[in-house]
Amino acid sequence: MQDLKRLKAKIANGAIVCCECELQGDITIGSRTVIHPRAKIIALLGPIIIGENNIIEEQVQIINNGEDAMVIGNNNVFEVDCRVESKKIGDNNIVESKAFVGRQTSLSNGCVIGAKCEVLVHETLQEGSLFYGSGPDVKRRVQSDKPSAQGAQIEFLSKVLPNYHRIRKPLV
Amino acid sequence: MTHLFKSEKVQYLCTCGSLKPLCRTFFCRHCLALKCGDCVFHEVDILYCSNCLENVPPGEARVKKNQCSECFECPVCDQLLLTRATNIQVPSTEDPSKLVPKKMFYLVCGFCRWTTREAGLPDQPSATGSWPDSDNANSARVAALLEHYRSLAQLDKFEKEQKRQLKRRSNYLSFTADKYSLSALAARKRSGLPFSGSLGMKKETPQIYKVESAVAFEETDDMLDPEIFTKVLNLSFVTTIDQRIRQSERQPVKSEDLIPIHKFLSVRRSQRCRFCEHNLSKPEYNPSSIKFKIHLGAFYHVPDVIIFRNSRDDMQLRLCNRSQYPTHVRLLSLDQFSSIAHSKIEELESSFGEAEKEKKSSSSMVGHELCESPATQAANFRSCLTNALKEKVNAFFQLPSEQILLPARDDLAEYELTAPQNLKDDPKAVLWRKGNKVVVSTPLTVLDDELEEKRAGFVFEFGAVRAGFETKEVQPQPTNVYIPVFISLGKI
Numbered sequence: 001m002q003d004l005k006r007l008k009a010k011i012a013n014g015a016i017v018c019c020e021c022e023l024q025g026d027i028t029i030g031s032r033t034v035i036h037p038r039a040k041i042i043a044l045l046g047p048i049i050i051g052e053n054n055i056i057e058e059q060v061q062i063i064n065n066g067e068d069a070m071v072i073g074n075n076n077v078f079e080v081d082c083r084v085e086s087k088k089i090g091d092n093n094i095v096e097s098k099a100f101v102g103r104q105t106s107l108s109n110g111c112v113i114g115a116k117c118e119v120l121v122h123e124t125l126q127e128g129s130l131f132y133g134s135g136p137d138v139k140r141r142v143q144s145d146k147p148s149a150q151g152a153q154i155e156f157l158s159k160v161l162p163n164y165h166r167i168r169k170p171l172v
Numbered sequence: 173m174t175h176l177f178k179s180e181k182v183q184y185l186c187t188c189g190s191l192k193p194l195c196r197t198f199f200c201r202h203c204l205a206l207k208c209g210d211c212v213f214h215e216v217d218i219l220y221c222s223n224c225l226e227n228v229p230p231g232e233a234r235v236k237k238n239q240c241s242e243c244f245e246c247p248v249c250d251q252l253l254l255t256r257a258t259n260i261q262v263p264s265t266e267d268p269s270k271l272v273p274k275k276m277f278y279l280v281c282g283f284c285r286w287t288t289r290e291a292g293l294p295d296q297p298s299a300t301g302s303w304p305d306s307d308n309a310n311s312a313r314v315a316a317l318l319e320h321y322r323s324l325a326q327l328d329k330f331e332k333e334q335k336r337q338l339k340r341r342s343n344y345l346s347f348t349a350d351k352y353s354l355s356a357l358a359a360r361k362r363s364g365l366p367f368s369g370s371l372g373m374k375k376e377t378p379q380i381y382k383v384e385s386a387v388a389f390e391e392t393d394d395m396l397d398p399e400i401f402t403k404v405l406n407l408s409f410v411t412t413i414d415q416r417i418r419q420s421e422r423q424p425v426k427s428e429d430l431i432p433i434h435k436f437l438s439v440r441r442s443q444r445c446r447f448c449e450h451n452l453s454k455p456e457y458n459p460s461s462i463k464f465k466i467h468l469g470a471f472y473h474v475p476d477v478i479i480f481r482n483s484r485d486d487m488q489l490r491l492c493n494r495s496q497y498p499t500h501v502r503l504l505s506l507d508q509f510s511s512i513a514h515s516k517i518e519e520l521e522s523s524f525g526e527a528e529k530e531k532k533s534s535s536s537m538v539g540h541e542l543c544e545s546p547a548t549q550a551a552n553f554r555s556c557l558t559n560a561l562k563e564k565v566n567a568f569f570q571l572p573s574e575q576i577l578l579p580a581r582d583d584l585a586e587y588e589l590t591a592p593q594n595l596k597d598d599p600k601a602v603l604w605r606k607g608n609k610v611v612v613s614t615p616l617t618v619l620d621d622e623l624e625e626k627r628a629g630f631v632f633e634f635g636a637v638r639a640g641f642e643t644k645e646v647q648p649q650p651t652n653v654y655i656p657v658f659i660s661l662g663k664i
Contacts, residue, residue, distance in 0.1 A: 114284070132285070139284075141408050141427075
């Protein structure tokens with residue numbers, strides 16, 4: 001078996017991945033994705049495939065514990081200090097600060113996991129579902145408004161982050 | 173730091189008999205007694221919105237149903253709603269073919285991301301004040317019923333007045349009418365005619381507001397939809413009971429009927445001594461200010477007792493005086509206090525007899541007189557004694573017998589390099605002294621060694637200045653105040 005730690009992450013052109021973030025294992029990152037410093041993307045056994053236009057902020061832990069691939073779609077936002085172990089995440093989702101998405105949950109499109117919510121349900125969440133509340137009191141509902149696109153934020157980060165952090169070179 | 177002052181170990185006995193830590197009590201400077209939150213009057217000072225900090229006088233608040241007109245709450249999760257703006261293109265007024273950007277506003281909840289668009293409410297062109305209010309379908313009927321019952325109440329009152337007038341006047345007239353020939357009145361009364369308007373009863377009989385009586389129907393408006401038995405219910409489109417009751421006028425069943433709720437106003441309260449009706453705590457008018465106009469916290473008037481060292485052999489207590497005046501403090505055991513109290517009660521009751529000669533009843537005395545009257549003071553001593561004796565103690569302190577001077581609080585004392593005053597203290601009793609703080613040695617004798625929680629008590633005697641006497645020439649004389657203190661020593 002290949003020594004997984006030796007593998008370098010495949011970073012597409014246009015992705016802004018800071019040097020100080022921790023990338024371990026077989027990771028593919030799509031273009032225009034911004035990964036802040038201090039993020040941790042750890043593919044222990046299986047690979048992680050991250051799509052385009054995502055924002056992964058500081059202290060985020062994206063961990064793939066199982067052997068099959070973990071797929072993250074496009075236009076997602078992972079806010080500060082959240083923890084994602086879910087196998088499949090679609091598009092346009094928002095995982096807010098300090099939230100935790102468990103291994104059995106899969107996010108479809110347009111979902112919002114509110115701050116400090118722990119979502120461990122064994123199901124694929126309905127489109128546009130929303131979790132809010134905290135502790136044992138997490139409530140869910142379906143929202144009709146889709147979360148807005150983060151295009152402006154991504155552009156801004158792409159210009160500003162390289163001024164202050166070293167960026168990893170793209171490697172296809 | 174709050175732990176240091178808010179200790180539950182040292183508790184003071186309030187005039188109502190409850191034990192409270194010092195920081196939770198007030199000190200009424202007229203009654204010279206401790207008052208806690210349970211024995212004061214709480215009054216509504218002013219109403220304000222906790223978001224926009226707008227002061228609303230109570231009369232106006234009643235009209236607005238105690239709700240702020242500008243701020244809204246999310247109907248789903250009860251958090252504040254934020255206003256967000258979007259730009260849309262509208263045809264400009266001058267040239268209909270051109271599109272001009274215009275700002276439209278909608279409300280969104282920061283916690284659960286509910287928006288007014290979900291309720292179907294269109295975006296408003298102005299940021300404030302144009303969101304539609306919930307209108308109650310029954311409000312007209314309720315108003316009519318209220319008017320009807322109000323008119324009935326008025327009629328009742330009028331009839332009562334009439335009866336009273338009749339009763340009063342009948343006696344008067346029977347005595348004087350024949351003597352002074354107020355024959356007109358007497359004649360009218362005898363003939364049974366009603367009194368004329370010249371006697372001041374010009375009011376007409378109030379009319380009753382007529383209301384249609386309610387009609388019962390077999391089928392009501394809010395019948396259950398028969399589809400509920402056939403269709404699968406999607407719980408995310410149904411409101412919870414909490415959400416329904418929060419909007420009690422409309423009580424929407426479907427989630428899409430939830431509309432923003434006006435935020436309720438919060439109350440600023442002022443507290444007043446129950447006995448002498450002086451204010452103990454009164455906040456400022458400005459709702460964002462944390463200061464008080466009047467704040468007679470006991471923390472600043474009564475010396476504070478803290479357990480300095482909690483060991484069985486070498487028990488030490490620290491006394492600290494935070495008021496502006498120096499005081500002489502004496503720590504009395506409960507027996508000593510009861511003898512002092514009894515002698516004072518006798519003294520007051522003898523002078524009580526003299527005051528009775530002046531024919532002053534207690535109900536006519538107000539303020540200073542009421543607080544200082546010997547009857548009140550005797551009653552206070554008695555109740556204090558009975559409350560103090562009710563508390564169970566299983567350990568005793570050996571208290572210093574003489575008075576200890578506690579200087580006033582001096583904020584500049586820490587900057588002074590010279591040594592403080594030379595006070596002659598008994599070195600066995602007073603171990604340490606600095607500024608307005610004194611550490612006193614109080615060896616402990618335990619009654620019952622088996623009980624784990626040890627509790628000791630003593631009575632604190634200190635001099636306090638009664639309010640209302642401060643003139644520039646004369647320094648007011650302090651009076652002795654007695655407050656029982658109970659200390660939970662824990663397991664030692």
